[in-house]
Amino acid sequence: MHDIKWIRDNGAAFDKGLADRNKPAMAEALIVLDEARRAQLTRLQELQAQANASAKAIGAAMGRKDTAEAERLKASVAAIKAEIQKGEADARDLETELTEVLAGIPNLPAADVPVGRDESDNVEVRRWGTPREFDFAPKQHFELGEALGQMDFETATKISGARFVLLKGQLARLERALAQFMLDLHTDTHGYTEVSPPFLVKSETAYGTGNLPKFAEDLFRTETGLWLIPTAEVPVTNIVRDEILTEAELPHRYTAWTPCFRSEAGSAGRDTRGMIRLHQFAKVELVSITTPEASEAEHERMTAAAEEVLKRLGLPFRTIALCTGDMGFASKKTYDLEVWLPGQNAYREISSCSNCGDFQGRRMNARYRPAEGKGTRFVHTLNGSGVAVGRCLVAVLENWQNADGSITVPDALRPYMGGLERIG
Structure with a gap:
């Protein structure tokens, strides 16, 4: 606002x-x-x-x-x-x-955001890791998962329709392991407080983060008028709605695992196979509430926290500064993390980390009282994927696949997989 x-x-x-x-x-x-x-x-x-x-x-x-x-x-x-x-x-x-x-007016871009019309004008900031050279033709994740008998799109379609997946056995455990690994990393290493928020929210909650009224068609609404969350950003950021905080207690840093629900309106024909674009997927979210003076540094910190997930899993990625024409509605500056997928021979988005300035703070009437001076100021809010669990599962399968179709479990995940070293 x-x-x-x-x-x-x-x-x-x-x-x-x-x-x-x-x-x-x-x-x-x-x-x-x-x-x-x-x-x-x-x-x-x-x-x-x-x-x-x-x-x-x-x-x-x-x-x-x-x-x-x-x-x-x-x-x-x-x-x-x-x-x-x-x-x-x-x-x-x-x-x-x-x-x-x-x-209905989007946030204004920060002064250092590259000006451009679409994703072709985004700017690469840095890269980490070298894509693996395979001595066989790498497969896409859905080919690997279906061959293992543990990724079932046909049954999911029977149960729910298109753009759903049913994971079984070790792949189901791997998805859970990824979420637990991310939550532990963000709480133990990066100092975020874990929260478990509601998955259904009121209209004013979705309004506070900018999802309503503009993006109603992208959401699922229940007959009671509540909305299924498209990301944990929505309920977690609204923790401070209508609150007056003290400067001394900032920043607030939260992390949450939730399922996310998106109608994917307008995405017909895009990523119709596999787990890249589903109506329901899991994500570990990062949310920060801070002062205007600290939000730029907090943005860099949050992005680094998301990058650390990929580094520890040995997944090559690049960090992209989105141009003005490709940023989300509420963002004033966004970094995207794009992970290397050898099965697609391409980098694909796995995280977006955004500084929203006071845009959401105004919509939520979320303020803080400065240590010096009179009155109150609107908080700055930030959010980022830390990271999308389903897409991270995709990246692990494709980057850690073997010639026989088995998957090597990354070292960081083995404690969460009961010591399992290979899925086959």
Whole structure:
């Protein structure tokens, strides 16, 4: 959410940020709408002053026993009150319209975000690891999983439809092992507090992180009006909604494993085979709540925490700075981690780590009280995949596959697999 006061004072900068995100200029239209709202509020104050003055005059007229004047004034007050009532409704309508327009405008990019139109303009920041050279043709994860008899898309389709998977046996345990490994790493090494949040949320919760109203078609909604979470970012970030924190207690760092549910609207024909794009998948999420001064450093820290997962699993990856045209709605700056998949001979996204600035803080009314000075400030929020468990399973299968179709279990996962060294 954007601050209309800031837009009034920085209209050109606001439109420049939107232009960098390939969005049309909106400052002038927003200011006109806000001026209409403010004019209506001023008119209401004037009408209320008139009503108060007339009410006083009624008392004076009654004291003089001037009944005719008193009745005239009463009629005037009644007319003013009716006008106030209508004016209040008009003011509410203008306020709602302004809020709805602001709610649909994406965050402005940070100054150091590369300007571009789409993913082709993203910038590689660094790489880690060297893709393995195979002495056989590497297979894709679904070929490996199906040959093992432990990755079943046909049964999942029978149960739930397309874009679902049923894992069995050692692959089911491997998925669980990956999640446990990530949670332990983030809590024990990186200092995140593990939380287990609800998987169903209210509309205002999804609104707070920017998922509603703009992306309703990407979510699943229950008949009771609750929404299945698309990521743990939604419930975990909302822990601080409507709260006033102290600066001393920041940053808050949370990690959570949850299933995630996405309708994948608009992705028809993309990644139709395998586990890359499912309606239901598991993810370990990282969320930070911090001050404006600390959020840039926190963003680098969070990205490094996600990178460490891939390093310990021996999975080659590259870190990408997303350009202005490819960033998510709520983000002001995003790093994507793309893991090497030898079966596809390509790098594919496995994590996004985003600094949202105060964009979500405003939507959630989440504030903190600075150690010095008066008043409160909106918190800065950050979120990142630490990492997507299903895609990490894909990467482990493809990078650690053997010529006979078996999978070598990475050293970091063996304690979680009962010491198992190979899946075959």
